[in-house]
Amino acid sequence: MEYEPIKLDFIRAYDPDPTPDENNIQKAARLINQAQKPFLLVGQGVELGHANEELRALIEKADIPCGCTLLGLSALPSNHPLNKGMLGMHGNLGPNVKTNECDVLIAVGMRFDDRVTGRLDTYAKQAKIIHLDIDESEIGKNVKVDVPIIGDCKQTLPMLTELVNSASHTAWNESFVPYEKKEFETVIQKEIFPKEGPLNMGEVVHAVSEAVNHDAILVTDVGQNQMMSARYFKYSQKRSIITSGGLGTMGYGLPAAIGCTFARPDRTVCVFMGDGGLQMNIQEFGTIMEQRSPVKMILLDNHFLGNVRQWQAMFFGSRYSFTPLVNPDFVQIADAYGISARQVVNREELKDAIDEMLAFKGPFLLHACVREEGNVLPMTPPGGSVNEMLLEC
Numbered sequence: 015m016e017y018e019p020i021k022l023d024f025i026r027a028y029d030p031d032p033t034p035d036e037n038n039i040q041k042a043a044r045l046i047n048q049a050q051k052p053f054l055l056v057g058q059g060v061e062l063g064h065a066n067e068e069l070r071a072l073i074e075k076a077d078i079p080c081g082c083t084l085l086g087l088s089a090l091p092s093n094h095p096l097n098k099g100m101l102g103m104h105g106n107l108g109p110n111v112k113t114n115e116c117d118v119l120i121a122v123g124m125r126f127d128d129r130v131t132g133r134l135d136t137y138a139k140q141a142k143i144i145h146l147d148i149d150e151s152e153i154g155k156n157v158k159v160d161v162p163i164i165g166d167c168k169q170t171l172p173m174l175t176e177l178v179n180s181a182s183h184t185a186w187n188e189s190f191v192p193y194e195k196k197e198f199e200t201v202i203q204k205e206i207f208p209k210e211g212p213l214n215m216g217e218v219v220h221a222v223s224e225a226v227n228h229d230a231i232l233v234t235d236v237g238q239n240q241m242m243s244a245r246y247f248k249y250s251q252k253r254s255i256i257t258s259g260g261l262g263t264m265g266y267g268l269p270a271a272i273g274c275t276f277a278r279p280d281r282t283v284c285v286f287m288g289d290g291g292l293q294m295n296i297q298e299f300g301t302i303m304e305q306r307s308p309v310k311m312i313l314l315d316n317h318f319l320g321n322v323r324q325w326q327a328m329f330f331g332s333r334y335s336f337t338p339l340v341n342p343d344f345v346q347i348a349d350a351y352g353i354s355a356r357q358v359v360n361r362e363e364l365k366d367a368i369d370e371m372l373a374f375k376g377p378f379l380l381h382a383c384v385r386e387e388g389n390v391l392p393m394t395p396p397g398g399s400v401n402e403m404l405l406e407c
Contacts, residue, residue, distance in 0.1 A: 032148065034165035034173060042144045042161045043177035045118050051186045052078045053109075053116035055101060055130075058085035059123015059147060059167055066090070066252045068171035069122065075175055077183045079190060081109030083124050084244055088254035092228065098190050102129045103394045104241040108193035110392075110400040113138055115189075120144045123167050126156040129260055136399040146170050200405045201391050206246060212385040213361060215239065215314045219246040222284055222312060225368045230282040230310075231256065231274050235267030235291035238320035241390045243286040251281075265294025268311070272298060275307045282310060282372065289315040289341050299351040302377045310371055311379045313344060316386045324389050328407050329396070348379040355379035 046052055060069050066089055073080055073096050080090060081101040090097045099106030101113070113119065119141040124130070131137045137157060145152075145159040146167050153162040163170050205216035219242050223230075228248040234240040234257040249255065256274055258266040271285035292313055302309060323337040348355035354374055358367045358381065371378040392403040 027151075029150070030148075031166065032150065032164045034163060034170050036173070038161050038163050039170065039173050040177060042120075042163060043174055045142050045144060045161065046076055046078075046120070046174075047179045047181075049116075049118035050183070051112075051116045052076065052118045052120065052183065053112055053141075054078045054080045054120040054122065055113075055124050056080050056082040056086045056089045056122060057124025058083065058089075060086060060089040061123075061253055063123060063148070063166055063168045065123075065166075065168040065171055068168055068175070070094075072171055072175040072178065076178045076181045077187070078120070079109075079112070079183075079187050081105070081113070083127075083130060084257060085255070085259050086124065087244060088232075088249035088252055091250050092248035093250075096187070098194075100244060103132070104245065104390050104392065106194075106245075107197040107392050107403055107405070108190040110394065110403055111193055112190060114140065114399065114401045116141050118142050118144065120146070122146045122171070123148075125152045127260060128156075130400075131156065132394050132398055132400040132402075146174075197392065197405065205391075208361075213358070213364065213382055215242040215316070215384050215388055215390075216246045217361075218312065218314060218364065218382045218384065219243045219286060221364055222310075222368055223247045225365075225372055226282055226284065230254070230284045231278060233257070233267050233271040233274055233283060233285040235285070235287040236262055236264045236321075237288045237291060238316075238324065238388070238390050239267075239286045239288040239291065239314045241321075242314070245390075247284075247286075264288075264291040267291060268295050268298040268309075269301070271309045271311070272301055272305070272307045275309055283308070284310045284312060286312045286314060288320055289313065289317065289339055289344075290319045292344070293341075296347065299348065299353060302353060303351040306376055308375065309377050311377070312371075313379060313381045314384050315341065315344070315381060316384050316388065317341060318386060320388070321390075323387070327387065327389070328393075328404075344379065344381050353377050353379055355381060357381040357383065359383045 079098050098109045119138050142160045144161045146163045150164050206220040228250045232247045232255045234243050267285045267287045274283040319337040345355040356367050371380045394403050
């Protein structure tokens, strides 16, 4: 056939640069101005749209607390006073409970996936919902929306900010504090500051995050390591979390981390993996050996396919089916590839091992032997509502 190159300016059913509806922006602004308990959900669209500053301008002007999806965790600094934590099945207690208490829910660049919503028939039924997204097909797909705003959030957020009033929602923001305290005392304190016993996954993640001053790029594999690292790693810069999200692609972490070292050679890249996920793509040690990619690899080794084991323990009477793992010597394997490695078993040597890893100029594997039957909590049980999170099991 004869080929004639032409510029493509149309894709059926997809508009990459939609024009925002100003009437809907005005409707959204009125809802926000009337709200007593507004709550904003931050998705990865904020990062992809480079709209971090535009988001901050809106929430700071209108004093709106936020919850972040897994993929949107670094869109706001972790220590921002309006950042109330992670949404979803293993997210923080406060933002999940408050989703079902707010009167106006503003979603920016997120798709209302099932890990965030839990039961759809009980999700935010009390709230008026505003959804900002560049993809029209996401509007109303899972959750009925009162005001859709279709467009690039780098454009639509300033348009909305211009129309909202400066506000103070002190009492509403302070209502998150009891939930933060309850979660800290029941879950977080025990996970990252244990007094005895084996190392905890969250304890290792927290120690690494502290050591890099919350300034590194986090890459996760899939499973308990993914949820623990998302919960306990903290972020001071935008575009600082790389994860496959809900795709369940075990083995994702190692090659993704290698890519990060090429994309951002100026930043430390820390990848957290489980013993199951690492072995899905362990041949990438060869790529690291060849390229000398300076990946800081933290292996959370619990001798289980941990996420599946947790479900088997909590919901299937601890009938463990093909989740215990018999593992090789990961330090010897790393050594065979010329990768420096160190195994950590005792809490007393953890800090020294992390310091050694971060001081080393090239790739390094930190093999952390963690509690075998540790669980990721809180957890919204399957089929449960977002305000029905389990703090203990």
